[in-house]
Amino acid sequence: MASSSSHASLSRRVRALTALALLGLAACGTAPRDAAPARLPAAAGGHAQARDAGMVSSAHPLATGAGLEVLRRGGSAIDAAVAVQAMLGLVEPQSSGLLGGAIVLHYDAASGRVDSWIGRERAPASAGPDMFSDADGRPLSRAEAMLSGRATGVPGALPALALAHAAHGRLQWSSLFESTARRAELGFAVTPRLHRHIAGRFPQASAPDVVALFAGPDGTPLRIGDTFRNPAYAASLRTIAARGADALRGGPLADQLAARVAAPPHAARMTPADLQAEVAEHGDPICRPLRAHVLCVAPPPASGVGLLQLMLLLDGTDIAARGPDDPQAWYLFAEASRLMYADRDQYVGDPRFVDVPVRGLLDPDYLADRRALIGPRAAAGAPAHGRPPSAPARDGDATDEPAGTSHFVVVDAAGNAVSMTTTIESYFGSGRVVGGMLLNNQLTDFSWGPGATAANAIAPGKRPRSSMSPVIVLDRDGGFVGAIGSPGGNAIPAYIAKALVGWLYWDLPLQEAVALPNLVARGERFNGEADAFAPELRAALSALGVDVVTGAGEDSGLHGVAREGHALHGAADPRREGVASRP
Numbered sequence: 001m002a003s004s005s006s007h008a009s010l011s012r013r014v015r016a017l018t019a020l021a022l023l024g025l026a027a028c029g030t031a032p033r034d035a036a037p038a039r040l041p042a043a044a045g046g047h048a049q050a051r052d053a054g055m056v057s058s059a060h061p062l063a064t065g066a067g068l069e070v071l072r073r074g075g076s077a078i079d080a081a082v083a084v085q086a087m088l089g090l091v092e093p094q095s096s097g098l099l100g101g102a103i104v105l106h107y108d109a110a111s112g113r114v115d116s117w118i119g120r121e122r123a124p125a126s127a128g129p130d131m132f133s134d135a136d137g138r139p140l141s142r143a144e145a146m147l148s149g150r151a152t153g154v155p156g157a158l159p160a161l162a163l164a165h166a167a168h169g170r171l172q173w174s175s176l177f178e179s180t181a182r183r184a185e186l187g188f189a190v191t192p193r194l195h196r197h198i199a200g201r202f203p204q205a206s207a208p209d210v211v212a213l214f215a216g217p218d219g220t221p222l223r224i225g226d227t228f229r230n231p232a233y234a235a236s237l238r239t240i241a242a243r244g245a246d247a248l249r250g251g252p253l254a255d256q257l258a259a260r261v262a263a264p265p266h267a268a269r270m271t272p273a274d275l276q277a278e279v280a281e282h283g284d285p286i287c288r289p290l291r292a293h294v295l296c297v298a299p300p301p302a303s304g305v306g307l308l309q310l311m312l313l314l315d316g317t318d319i320a321a322r323g324p325d326d327p328q329a330w331y332l333f334a335e336a337s338r339l340m341y342a343d344r345d346q347y348v349g350d351p352r353f354v355d356v357p358v359r360g361l362l363d364p365d366y367l368a369d370r371r372a373l374i375g376p377r378a379a380a381g382a383p384a385h386g387r388p389p390s391a392p393a394r395d396g397d398a399t400d401e402p403a404g405t406s407h408f409v410v411v412d413a414a415g416n417a418v419s420m421t422t423t424i425e426s427y428f429g430s431g432r433v434v435g436g437m438l439l440n441n442q443l444t445d446f447s448w449g450p451g452a453t454a455a456n457a458i459a460p461g462k463r464p465r466s467s468m469s470p471v472i473v474l475d476r477d478g479g480f481v482g483a484i485g486s487p488g489g490n491a492i493p494a495y496i497a498k499a500l501v502g503w504l505y506w507d508l509p510l511q512e513a514v515a516l517p518n519l520v521a522r523g524e525r526f527n528g529e530a531d532a533f534a535p536e537l538r539a540a541l542s543a544l545g546v547d548v549v550t551g552a553g554e555d556s557g558l559h560g561v562a563r564e565g566h567a568l569h570g571a572a573d574p575r576r577e578g579v580a581s582r583p
């Protein structure tokens with residue numbers, strides 16, 4: 001006969017699965033703005049189990065250090081996240097900043113609930129379908145569009161952090177910026193990765209504002225080991241510390257932002273009304289069971305639904321019984337990825353403007369139909385999108401999303417966690433600078449070629465689709481298992497899924513799962529770190545029709561934290577310069 005404790009455990013699991021089913025059926029992104037956060041059932045004995053002092057994993061040691069300093073002062077995970085983002089804007093300005101956008105997931109250890117804040121930039125009221133065309137109606141080149149005033153969306157990262165801090169902050173907002181402000185005045189040594197971008201051949205690297213920002217005392221570009229100081233950024237941080245998100249809604253910084261966007265070439269109009277409109281919002285995550293775990297992701301316009309679809313497609317295969325040296329495992333991963341991307345590209349957009357069929361894309365019968373398309377050999381040509389239940393008909397997508405962005409994870413001593421992906425879109429954003437901060441060029445993430453009625457088409461006030469997909473992983477009782485995410489443009493879902501397969505299916509330590517070779521299968525191409533695959537594995541994949549080629553950068557920046565028992569283990573992508581560390 002089963003013991004009473006076994007019955008209690010079973011009861012908790014039934015309650016968990018029931019709650020998760022209800023959560024999963026929610027059409028995320030369509031809930032009212034003040035909708036209650038997702039609540040998962042508390043684990044046995046609550047979530048106040050023995051813990052270590054926390055963990056921060058980010059793409060730069062100084063950013064990790066800024067978060068740790070806040071944790072040592074007794075700050076919460078979201079307090080530390082504010083400090084990490086502030087420091088990333090200084091030390092990794094090519095990837096993110098306070099004039100960009102962000103997607104924030106937060107896990108509350110006391111209640112077991114997961115919150116989502118969407119800080120994706122929005123198009124100003126002046127935006128329209130022809131905004132990336134010249135005076136004669138000809139489409140701008142991508143380089144022209146990225147460097148234009150029209151590329152910049154109303155920033156959302158700072159408003160998202162401010163809202164999350166109001167809900168879960170422990171320390172005063174004003175106390176979270178000074179250490180970075182002092183570092184901006186004192187300076188730090190230019191790293192090889194930052195120098196690679198300062199000396200890059202992409203258009204923004206030669207933009208006048210970027211050249212001036214990274215010029216040494218003699219006017220020449222900074223080199224590896226040179227000291228980079230940014231006193232203008234220090235002043236901006238002190239303004240933001242005093243005024244919060246209102247610093248970008250009115251006053252000197254807001255005026256400078258509007259003026260810089262309005263400057264040629266291809267000036268745009270960003271009005272006080274645009275800047276004062278709320279650009280971040282709270283919403284429920286999308287959560288789905290995955291074997292022994294539960295994956296929670298942000299709703300559209302983030303691409304969490306695509307990541308979940310990919311994992312659920314794989315969950316119906318035998319990939320878990322295979323391993324990283326098995327070509328069939330990578331073949332299944334590639335073909336499932338292509339199916340996911342075809343659907344994601346077709347259907348995901350801003351749910352305030354288009355109907356995103358979240359339920360249909362994750363419907364078990366629909367997933368089974370899509371999975372059945374995986375044959376013994378890679379399908380020739382790009383796979384077509386499917387037609388999930390209740391999916392609307394619309395034009396195809398022409399979005400071209402480059403591989404900028406950053407991701408970090410924070411866990412505090414109480415077990416609260418933040419998984420946050422943050423971006424200014426392309427490297428150095430639009431190449432324009434205000435107050436020591438790079439402006440985003442996020443609006444070039446819209447579908448602005450053919451396809452005016454695509455899910456991701458441009459519209460005033462609309463947010464472009466984002467590939468950002470921060471993840472929080474729970475056990476079936478709602479306890480924290482880990483968190484992960486990555487930069488990488490449209491490759492983000494593939495990068496994260498690869499790490500989840502290695503970690504959750506193949507039982508690799510999270511750091512080893514992060515370091516697995518990247519494979520991004522989308523459309524007709526199989527991009528990846530070809531040289532990181534063993535020659536015999538590449539040959540076997542080629543025999544299956546998966547010819548892995550380099551050329552798309554594959555510059556992931558996976559950062560995460562995993563809990564094993566009561567101990568936290570951090571992971572930092574070896575492809576970047578980050579570190580995971582405890583206070």
